[in-house]
Amino acid sequence: MTTLKWSNVYYKPFTLSDSSGLLDRPLIGDMSIDLRTPINFEDRNDEVTIDALIKAGFWLKHISSDSCRPQLAYHVFAATRRPSYLETYFPLVKSLDKDALKKFHKTINQVLLHPGFDLHLLKIAPVLEREIWIKNTASPLIDFNDYSEYICADNIRVIPALAYLVAGYIVELFFFRQDILNRLLNSKIHILLYTDQNSFKADGGAAGGCYNPQKGCVQLVVSRLFEGFNQPSPGVAPFLHEFGHLLDYFDAGTAKATISSSGWLPGMRPSHGELFIPEAREAFIAGKRLEMQRYDRQVATADGLDPLPLGHPYVFQNNSEFIAGYLEMFFRNPHAFAAQNRDLFDGFARLFGQDPRQYWDVDFPFYIEQNRTFYKSGQRPRPHGLKLETD
């Protein structure tokens, strides 16, 4: 029996040391694990066999051409189906009591069963490669679709653990705003994941991930769902960022995805009906105005002196990047956010009905440091493309 402390290993990638397959020696981080004996997690009083881990994780490894390397926590969840193993992906749960935690997982299951949760994991290959490729990936659970030049397979039903993870990310955002979640689901939450970079590009994916207004969906390479989780406390959050764009393009009033950015989150406009929270809107406007003024000063002077804007010049390009970028910072560096721009922080906190400072002891420092470094470098940022909406 291999005995490990869960709290020391859950965030380490679980891999097979050789891409050739199952018979090789598995690794947790860079630690080699004995294939023949189960792993016992002494601080959880639970054990899992290596065989179960490999079986559960093999599909994702295989169909992503080994580009997706999830952490041990994901693999153990996939093998055991015990949802508590996945909780380190959702920082919010640290603040939930037993009953609330039950409700959290129950809500995830409701999202999974809802027809409005429209999640796909696509592998796309040129038709020319069709024969070899079908032979390698064919499974009775995969939906095949012919494109004109490409063949596309939807793998999501093969990997239910992945759907649970995505639903969990969404429930974490709206755990205290079930009303917004319902409105999104009643419209449709449309997410396209791709097994690899080539599939992502073949289907029109841009940059490292994107929101596609024409398709009305988030597009993301599957490996990015796990980015930022390779240390005990979560870091970068690409899914959260792209989902922020989806929220910006979602008109909660008509419950429809629109083709242009609104500059608002659902619940910030009077037209959003019973979702509307006037205090969230007022705080957001005041806070955004302040960020714009601070940014304008850097455009004019590049003096690098406090108070600096919290966000990187990247998020000042347009209203949609502003929403996506500050959403990410609200959930990853809430302390610095609240300290520097209390109004803007309150705008998000009132809207989501939660204060992430309650479950973050220390901010994820990367965004803050990287952004400050830019403003302190003496470079003059480009004028912003933001608008303070008034509707």
Ligand SMILES: [Zn+2]
């Ligand atoms: Zn963006």
